[in-house]
Amino acid sequence: MSDRNQWKHDPRQVLRAGAGFDVRSFDRGGTPGWSRDRATGEAAMVERGADLSELQERLYADGRTGGTRSVLLVLQGLDTAGKGGIVRHVAGMVDPQGLALASFGVPTAEERTHHYLWRIERRLPPAGRIGVFDRSHYEDVLVVRVDSLVPEAVWRPRFDEINAWERRLVDGGTTVIKIALMVSYAEQGERLMERLDRPDKHWKFSMGDVTTRSKWSAYQEAYAEMFGRTSTEHAPWYVVPADKKWYARLAVTEILTRTMEDLDLGWPAATFDVVQARAALQATMVRPPA
Amino acid sequence: MSDRNQWKHDPRQVLRAGAGFDVRSFDRGGTPGWSRDRATGEAAMVERGADLSELQERLYADGRTGGTRSVLLVLQGLDTAGKGGIVRHVAGMVDPQGLALASFGVPTAEERTHHYLWRIERRLPPAGRIGVFDRSHYEDVLVVRVDSLVPEAVWRPRFDEINAWERRLVDGGTTVIKIALMVSYAEQGERLMERLDRPDKHWKFSMGDVTTRSKWSAYQEAYAEMFGRTSTEHAPWYVVPADKKWYARLAVTEILTRTMEDLDLGWPAATFDVVQARAALQATMVRPPA
Numbered sequence: 001m002s003d004r005n006q007w008k009h010d011p012r013q014v015l016r017a018g019a020g021f022d023v024r025s026f027d028r029g030g031t032p033g034w035s036r037d038r039a040t041g042e043a044a045m046v047e048r049g050a051d052l053s054e055l056q057e058r059l060y061a062d063g064r065t066g067g068t069r070s071v072l073l074v075l076q077g078l079d080t081a082g083k084g085g086i087v088r089h090v091a092g093m094v095d096p097q098g099l100a101l102a103s104f105g106v107p108t109a110e111e112r113t114h115h116y117l118w119r120i121e122r123r124l125p126p127a128g129r130i131g132v133f134d135r136s137h138y139e140d141v142l143v144v145r146v147d148s149l150v151p152e153a154v155w156r157p158r159f160d161e162i163n164a165w166e167r168r169l170v171d172g173g174t175t176v177i178k179i180a181l182m183v184s185y186a187e188q189g190e191r192l193m194e195r196l197d198r199p200d201k202h203w204k205f206s207m208g209d210v211t212t213r214s215k216w217s218a219y220q221e222a223y224a225e226m227f228g229r230t231s232t233e234h235a236p237w238y239v240v241p242a243d244k245k246w247y248a249r250l251a252v253t254e255i256l257t258r259t260m261e262d263l264d265l266g267w268p269a270a271t272f273d274v275v276q277a278r279a280a281l282q283a284t285m286v287r288p289p290a
Numbered sequence: 291m292s293d294r295n296q297w298k299h300d301p302r303q304v305l306r307a308g309a310g311f312d313v314r315s316f317d318r319g320g321t322p323g324w325s326r327d328r329a330t331g332e333a334a335m336v337e338r339g340a341d342l343s344e345l346q347e348r349l350y351a352d353g354r355t356g357g358t359r360s361v362l363l364v365l366q367g368l369d370t371a372g373k374g375g376i377v378r379h380v381a382g383m384v385d386p387q388g389l390a391l392a393s394f395g396v397p398t399a400e401e402r403t404h405h406y407l408w409r410i411e412r413r414l415p416p417a418g419r420i421g422v423f424d425r426s427h428y429e430d431v432l433v434v435r436v437d438s439l440v441p442e443a444v445w446r447p448r449f450d451e452i453n454a455w456e457r458r459l460v461d462g463g464t465t466v467i468k469i470a471l472m473v474s475y476a477e478q479g480e481r482l483m484e485r486l487d488r489p490d491k492h493w494k495f496s497m498g499d500v501t502t503r504s505k506w507s508a509y510q511e512a513y514a515e516m517f518g519r520t521s522t523e524h525a526p527w528y529v530v531p532a533d534k535k536w537y538a539r540l541a542v543t544e545i546l547t548r549t550m551e552d553l554d555l556g557w558p559a560a561t562f563d564v565v566q567a568r569a570a571l572q573a574t575m576v577r578p579p580a
Contacts, residue, residue: 061493088385095378096386097393097424134387185578189571196568202560203351210570216578270492278486280500281479288475288506 004258006044009033011251012258017180017227017237023220028184029243034250041250049093052257056094056130058265063128065268068173070125073256074136077181078219079209080191081242082249083134086181089249090256091132100125103134116140116158117165127173130256137162138178141226146218159229166235176235177259179252180223181242185216294548296334299323301541302548307470307517307527313510318474319533324540331540339383342547346384346420348555353418355558358463360415363546364426367471368509369499370481371532372539373424376471379539380546381422390415393424406430406448407455417463420546427452428468431516436508449519456525466525467549469542470513471532475506 014032034041062069073091075083091099102123111119117137125131141162145155166176183191192209195201212219231237238255242248304322324331352359363381365373381389392413401409407427415421431452435445456466473481482499485491502509521527528545532538 065493084387087387092382092386096382096389096391097374097377099386101386103387186575189575192571193568196564196571199560200557202564203355203558205560205562205567207562207567207570210567210574213571213574267490268493270489270495272495272497274486274492277495277497277500278483280497281482281486281503284500284503285476285479 004048004254006036006040007033007254008035010258011254012238015238015240015251015255017231017239021227021231021239023182023224023227023239026182026239026241028182028187028241030241031244031247032241032251034247038244038246041246045246045250045253048253048257049090052253052260053094055257055260055263055265056098058267059130059260059263060095060098060128061268062265063126065271067268068127069175069263069265070127070129070131070173071175071177071256071260072125072131072133072169073252074133074138074176074178075181076136076138076142076179076223077242078183078188079212080188081181081183082245083181085245086179086249086252087132087134090252091130093253094130098128098130100129100131101134102131104136104139117161124169124174131174137165138226138230141230142219142222145222146215159226162230163232163235166230166232170234175259175263177256178231178235178237179255180227180237180239181248182223182239183242187243188213294338294544296326296330297323297544298325300548301544302528305528305530305541305545307521307529311517311521311529313472313514313517313529316472316529316531318472318477318531320531321534321537322531322541324537328534328536331536335536335540335543338543338547339380342543342550343384345547345550345553345555346388348557349420349550349553350385350388350418351558352555353416355561357558358417359465359553359555360417360419360421360463361465361467361546361550362415362421362423362459363542364423364428364466364468365471366426366428366432366469366513367532368473368478369502370478371471371473372535373471375535376469376539376542377422377424380542381420383543384420388418388420390419390421391424392421394426394429407451414459414464421464427455428516428520431520432509432512435512436505449516452520453522453525456520456522460524465549465553467546468521468525468527469545470517470527470529471538472513472529473532477533478503 009032011033059069059071075086077083087101091101100123104119107119120137123131123133141155141158144150145152170176192205192213195205227237227239240248240251299322301323349359349361365376367373377391381391390413394409397409410427413421413423431445431448434440435442460466482495482503485495517527517529530538530541
């Protein structure tokens with residue numbers, strides 16, 4: 001394992017949304033816990049990616065041999081906050097066979113005929129996998145609230161419902177890591193403008209992005225209450241400043257890696273007689289059977 | 291795009307299973323089309339990986355904007371041939387969001403109640419994605435034949451059925467690339483023994499691997515007829531020597547990259563008025579709405 005002590009403070013401590021966390025004064029351009037420069041951060045991320053890759057393989061091996069553990073990384077953030085970049089650059093460092101990705105957009109006709117957790121449940125990672133959710137059930141207390149898609153009397157009870165549901169996941173062996181990527185209003189504007197300036201980015205833009213941006217304050221309020229109500233002991237929120245993409249990726253890598261280190265996964269013991277297997281295999285070494 | 295001319299011959303030509311291809315005399319330790327050394331090959335693979343990554347993003351953008359194209363990479367090979375390594379090291383070079391992976395093991399109880407292509411159909415890549423099959427419908431003319439799981443009168447008509455089914459996929463916009471990783475008998479023995487020698491590899495071994503190895507000749511015969519019957523113009527087989535892992539990965543990278551270059555994918559044109567969008571966005575730049 002490489003040196004995790006390059007961090008001045010554990011990002012799981014400094015980024016955790018605890019009591020008194022104030023989303024309005026939160027600096028989205030900061031690098032909490034990391035006092036070194038960008039180049040050092042990028043090098044550290046590559047090194048920790050190698051650790052993460054081995055941890056992923058151990059988790060996978062555990063799942064293949066009867067283990068019930070899995071990891072679920074939930075990504076939330078407004079447009080341009082960098083959710084896709086986390087999937088590509090952080091999750092992309094491990095074997096894709098060990099991932100279970102899911103992206104949650106506007107619910108389909110079928111999904112709308114079910115409880116809002118139904119489509120989420122179906123995409124939970126199986127044992128041995130790292131699930132990554134690009135948006136999640138939290139949309140049901142964010143966009144649903146901001147756009148008044150259901151009355152407050154319907155969405156407000158969801159905080160408790162989500163906490164209880166995540167409790168069940170954790171009890172079942174899933175480690176839940178919730179990441180909110182928080183971009184500043186100015187930076188979001190620049191990133192959207194870049195999509196308009198570059199023809200190879202036009203496909204990522206829609207006029208709806210400007211509409212959503214106009215609801216900025218309502219979203220900040222919705223995020224603030226979401227943190228207050230659903231950052232639990234069993235499934236805490238980590239609020240990650242996202243104006244510096246290199247920092248956000250480094251921080252998520254470190255949070256994920258440290259959390260998986262704490263699982264203390266060994267390699268599964270052989271379920272067969274190794275000496276006997278070696279003898280049986282040795283007997284086949286001479287030449288192919290006719 | 292980097293220099294594809296490092297290859298002496300196009301691997302799509304020299305590895306293609308055409309008329310007169312002889313699986314028995316095929317050198318599994320060779321590096322057809324590549325006359326440079328391993329280090330040069332590994333460097334070339336990284337460079338081509340960057341090309342592949344951009345091609346994947348273009349394909350994804352195409353799929354997000356109404357395009358119907360997709361790519362399907364079918365991987366076949368005996369135990370230890372390196373199918374998983376191709377997924378990890380070749381497919382792993384692109385954004386995992388652009389992949390649709392599927393691994394086909396022994397059919398489940400539900401799958402057995404359906405036609406053998408039913409479970410395959412369900413895992414086809416959606417438009418814009420690169421699907422990767424770790425094993426496939428070809429198991430239904432390989433293990434099924436070798437282990438006599440159904441009578442010959444049942445499996446033999448499958449060659450024509452598969453050709454017709456793949457024809458439909460290709461007509462629907464899917465580019466089908468079929469890769470057979472061919473390892474030698476001696477190399478397979480060494481790779482299995484390594485799994486027994488290393489405690490961190492024990493979980494990958496099962497006594498069934500030795501049993502399967504004992505059917506080597508029957509499998510070679512089954513592969514030979516499969517190539518002869520299903521290497522079509524619309525969906526050819528590429529037979530890749532797999533004793534040198536670096537070569538197999540390099541060759542598959544190059545085959546996939548060249549095939550995707552031939553799709554000639556541009557970036558999708560904007561479906562909105564860019565000038566108007568820029569003005570609307572510019573108007574939001576001053577400060578967040580209250």
